Amino acid sequence: MAQFPKKITDDPYGAAILIRRLVMEQGIIFWRRYLMAFGLMALAAGSTAAATYVLGQVINQAYVDKNIPGIAMFAGVTCVLLFIKGVATYGHMVILNKISNAILANNQRQLFAKLMSESIGFFSERHSSEFLARLTAGAKSITDVLNMLVNAIGRDFLMLIAMVAVMVWQDPLMSFIGLVAVPPAMLVLRKLVKRIKGLAYNQFTGTADILETMQESLQGIRTVKAFTLEGTMQARIDQNIATVEQNANKMARIANRSNPLMEMLGGFAVAGCLLYGGYSVVALGATPGQFFSFLTAFLMATEPAKRLARLNIDLNSQLVGARMLLEVVDSPASEQSDDDKPALKLSDARIELRDVSFAYRPGELVLNRMSFVAEPGKVTALVGPSGGGKSTVLALLLRFYETTAGQILIDGQSISAVSRKSLRQQTAYVGQDVYLFRDTIRSNIAFGKQGATEAEIVEAAKAACAHDFIMSFPLGYDTPVGEHGTQLSGGQRQRIAVARALIKNAPVILLDEATAALDSESEKQVQEAIEHLCQGRTTIVIAHRLHTIMHADAILVVEGGEIVERGRHDELLRRGGRYASFFRLQHHHDPSPLALAPISARA
Template identity: 85%
Template sequence: MAEFPKKITDDPYGAAILIRRLVVEQGLGYWRQYLAAFALMGVVAAASAGATYVLGQVINQAYVNKNVAGIATLSGVTVLLLFVKGIGTYGHTVILSKISNAILAYNQRQLFAKLMNESVGFFSERHSSEFLARMTAGAKSITDLLNMLINAIGRDFLVLVAMIAVMVSQDPILSLIGLVAVPPAMLMLRKLVKRIKGLAHTQFTGTASIMETMQESLQGIRTVKAFTLEGAMQKRIDGNIAAVERNANKMARVSNRSNPLMEMLGGFAVAGCLMYAGYSVVALNATPGAFFSFMTAFLMATEPAKRLARLNIDLNSQLVGARMLLEVIDSPATEKADDDKPALKLSDARIEFKDVSFAYRTDEPVLNRMSFVAEPGKMTALVGPSGGGKSTVLALLLRFYEVKDGAVLIDDQPISDVSRRSLRHQIGYVGQDVYMFRDNIRANIAFGKENATEEEIVEAAKAACAHDFIMAFPLGYDTPVGEHGTQLSGGQRQRIAVARALLRNAPIILLDEATAALDSESEKQVQEAIEHLCQNRTTIVIAHRLHTIMHADAILVVEGGEIVERGRHEELLRRGGRYASFFRLQQRDTGYLAEISAAE
């Protein structure tokens, strides 16, 4: 079957469709402001044309009529017209800038709101710098595109029409000569548009790569320094920058390729006008004022004419950035809002995994029909080798991912049937890698509860054994934590995370190896804070160091996505199975390290 020709509406991000969408969805809401800007642009065009016409009359008063008073009067009129032009230019520029700023802010908010509705899995497949590039370059491309359209219609087109009116009023034949450059220029510009699209897309992705390397190098500066990777990172970013530079140079050559030909064609038009106008003045007794007025209008019309001729090229270069932003905003949310679902209602906070299977990738199962119960108000510990599926259990409880088979229930309510917000409000989470926001200590604790009072923050810090070290800082709770909390030690960050969870006062606590990366002294302090946190709460803890969960009410040994052993510490040791093997291995390593410390 023969294929039908591709329609312009087949691509939702095609130039015509996208421009129409941006005008209707984002520009139309500011039609009153745009109307005011158009009116001022009309004033600018009229003042420019008036000044051009008056200049011709000044020439006639000087060289034909020899009228000094007339010259003085017309000079005053010229000053007034140019002043009006300046006021109009200022007015429409300020109005368009305010509209652009509002649209820029709107799109940045839209993108951030969309990203907040994406799942954890969505971000695991992408680099954060990609979204920074889309937010900055993409949002700006939309405002630049709309400004181009408005300026093309309001400023350039109106000025061009006004200047053509002056030219025609002075000499219609000269006006026709001046337009000979238009058809060949338009034909040539059409061929450049397709090339510009590809180069603009490459430029966008290249800029994102630079941001990616910069972000990774700065965030991982300790690793970069420790492994002397400065040269490798410099080489990587040099390559990215060089690629962007080459593409930018290529884009500059292609986008400006039209200029020499347009200038040459314009030169032919100007030469033709000069020859005909000179002949008219010398042989046909035309007034020099008409000649001067015509040539001034013609020269003033060339710049807006060139901008209008290049409009298609400039629009297509901006459309790439606009498309990059809208593709993310338009894509279906991977974590759709479900606030319309009923809220989770807790009575005992009993957690049950019932035949749960899950895989991040097809044919690579992580959990295999896992079933267990975390009893209310008690601690359930998950232990076992890395990659067994322990952290996935917590991720499914928080609904970072959705269960493929089976069900996760809290007080016999499937968590998939309740809203995520209500579920997560009932959970306090402390992970191994604590994330600190770039703010002070008070704010980082206060994230645990909206509108938390100072007394509540301090009480939570005291219960988390964090108050003393916080008050040891000169600024106390106002102490900045730095990016990712780099101004605090690992133990201090963990205790602030525990304080954050305590402030939330949630009936369910999830701990993901919260002491695994700490030294013995810090571990003891954090462990004491965790004991406060877990009192009378349903707790699921992932433990690498088995001595930290010896008093857990239930210990589950997880391997290959299945629970291979379960019981209390003493019971599992008596069985002599996998748990006993892990425990003896850790005890041997701990004893060996203790002997080394004693010898030293």
Template identity: 75%
Template sequence: MTDTPRKITDDPYGAAQLVRRLVMEQASVYWRRYLLAFGLMAIAAAATALSAYLLGQVINQAYVDRNLQGIMILSVVSLAIFTVKGVATYGQSVILTQIKNAILANNQRRLFDKLMRENLAFYSQRHSSEFLARLTAGANSVTEVLNLLINAVGRDLLSLIALVIVMVSQDPFMALFGLLIAPPAVFVLRKLVRRVKGLAYTQFAGNAEILETMQESLQGIRTVKAFSLEQTMRDRINASIEAVRKNADKMARVSNRSSPLMETLGGFAVAASLMYGGYRVVATGATPGQFFSFLTAFLLAYEPAKRLARLNIELNSGLVGARMLLEIVDSPQSEPDDGDKPALALTEARVEFDHVGFAYRPDEPVLNAMSFTAEPGKMTALVGPSGGGKSTVLALLLRLYEPGSGDIRIDGQSIAGVSRRSLRQQTAYVGQDVYLFRDTVRANIAFGKIGASEDEIVAAAKAAYAHDFIMGFPLGYDTPVGEHGAQLSGGQRQRIAVARALLRNAPIVLLDEATAALDSESEKLVQEAIERLCLNRTTIVIAHRLHTIMHADAILVVEGGTIVEQGRHDDLLRRSGRYASFFRLQQRHAAPLAPVDAAI
């Protein structure tokens, strides 16, 4: 059985397919504006060729006919031609730049929109700096490729055709001779394309590594300073920068390797033109105007011809970035749009896990047929050792991941059958690692309810015991919180997060170690704010500090992805099981544990 020969269209990200796709999907939207730009390019090309032709006429009028009036007329015509060329060049440049900006903005929006439609599993396999690189380099590469194509066809090809017409009209034999430099140039350039493509991929990966090191160093600057890692991070980024520099130098050598050949071939052609043209003027009586007109047209045609010869190299280099963008845009959505599904309709907000199984990686289960019910209006606490699957429960409930087996229901409705947006609008989440956006205090609270009034924001802050410290800032609610809320203390960030959740006024509250990283005084204030947040709401809370959930209506001890114990605090202590062991371990260095009344 013989293998079927591969076609250039077999690879969806091959050069031919990518070019076709960019033209059909993105450039075709602006075809009217491109058509106008082409018209202006044609005018500029015609003006360039006409100026070369007129130069010969001026030479003849000056040195052959001695016609001063003719020279004056041709001078005025030349002025008009260059003015028209300038206006046409300006117009097509502005139009192409506007199209480029529109396509760039559209691709940035497309990529960001796609990223917002992915679940957490998608991000866990990649570094965020990769997306920054794809957003910047990829989106820019698309516009660069389209501009290369448009300029190659509209500016360079049209100019070359117009100038070749002038060359042929002046001397057909020399025009044919001048075109003989193209075949050897094309042969050499074809060999460079594959090498340039490989170097472009390496360059993209190297730039992504630089962004990664930079981002991690700045976001983890406290750890860097605390562990004196400054030189380590310098060494890491210097290694990446040096690798990118060497690769860029190599790309410069490879991509410009054609220049000596092109210049040498061009030199041969110019030298031959000078000798032959001079011979014709001296020996055969040809007019000097013809010679100068041909030579001018030839020299003007050299640059667009050289750009067209290098087009394949530059095109393949730009297509690497375009592929980086389109690979993400084209990938199947891990969190597809489900707006057509019915909205979650709550009556009591009862949450049920029915034999739910889940694994982040194959053959490494995190939840094993877990079943429990969080009763409406009550607090259900999940406790147990790290890695038992507690945080995964909240992630599955928010549909940040999808369960591998079993079902999760709220008021009898499978959350897989309702829209994610309606599900998440009915929940308020507060985690241990509070994320605040680089904005004001007011804006970060208002994210809990888009369009909230000032009175609602202030009321939420007061309920979260945050209003007093906010008003202690010189700018009050207009105080910037810094990146990740770096200008606030841990307790302040947590109370802002609680205020945001209170403003949401959702019937289901999810708390993931919301006080674990706080000192005792901050913990007390945050705990009081949380109590207000949880009042009469279905609450699922994860806690390592067991004294914070002693009042919970139900405590579930989670180990190895299953519930090994459940009950109220006092009941679990009487059983002297895993919960009692955890609790007494935490209390060992605190006040003595009061005996449990057996009659309770």
């Protein structure tokens, strides 16, 4: 079958379609402001053209009429015209900057809102620095594109028309001579556009690589220092920066390659105008003012003409960033909003998994027809080797992912049939890797409940065994925790996380290795805090330290995505199966395991 040539509409992010979209979706909102800016641009162009014409009259008054009052009058008119131009230029620049700021802010909000609607799986496949690049460079590129278009039409095109009008008014033939350089220049610039697109894309991805290395180095600074990786990370970012620098230099060479040719063609045009203009004054009786006015208009027209000629190159360079942002915004949300679904209504908070299967990748089951019940107000512990699927159970309960098969029910309601918001609002989660926001201790606790009072924050901190260490800080609850809570110890971070979960007062508690990374003293304190958290609530806890769940109401041994054993601690030890094997192994390595505050059975 014959291949038809591609149409410009085949690529939804092609230059023509993308420009039209930016204008119609984002620029049109501010059409009143743009109209005002265009009016001021027209005023600036008109006053510039008038000043150019008046300059010719000044020359005639001086060299032809020898009229000093006339010179003074036209000099005053020129001053007024240039003042008007200055005010108009200031006005339209302020208006355009305000529009740009509004569009930039709107796009940043839109991208962030889109990212908040994505699932956990979406982020697991990408590096966060990519989104930082899209948020900053991509959003700015959109405003730059719109500014280029507006300035090209309102400033450069109107200025060029005004200057050409003066030139034609003074001498039509000389105007034709001055414009002979335009067609060859356009042919040269057209060939450079394709190369600019590829380089602009490489520049964007290279900048994202620099951000990635920087972010990983700073966030992992302890690991970098501990393993003396400073040189390795420096070499990596040096390579990233060198790549971007080389690409930028290549882009500069190609983007500016047209300048010598345009200057040469412009030189020919100027020389032709000078020859013809001089001949007109000497042989044809043209006035010096007419020639001076034409030459001034011609020289003032060259800059807007150059910018218009380069417009296609500059636009395609910036459209890459705009495309990077819009590709994320346009993609279907991986976690579609389901607020229209009924809210989860809890009475007992009984959790049931019925033949639940799940795979992160096709054909690789992580959970295989798993079924169990977490009884209301009781503690259900999941134990077993790493990679068995324990953490996946909690991720499914929070609907970070959707089950491949089977159902998860809470009080008989399938969690897939209720809104995620209502599900997560009634669930408190504490993990091994506690995430604290770069804010105060007070704010991090209050994140668990919107509008939390000071009394509620303090009460939650006391229940989490955190109040005493908080008050030992000079700033108390106003103490900054640092990025990721690095100004606090591991045990302190865990207790802040427990306080955040406590203040939420959720009927369902999910604990994922909440004490695994702590020393014995910190574990004792966090375990005591967890005691308060789990009291009277349906709790599912993942634990590798088996002494922390010895008194759980039900212990499920998870291996290979299946429950291979279930029962209470004593029952499982008597059976002598996998649980007993795990317990003996840990007891052998730790003859006096910490059991100061195990998670107790709840009635």
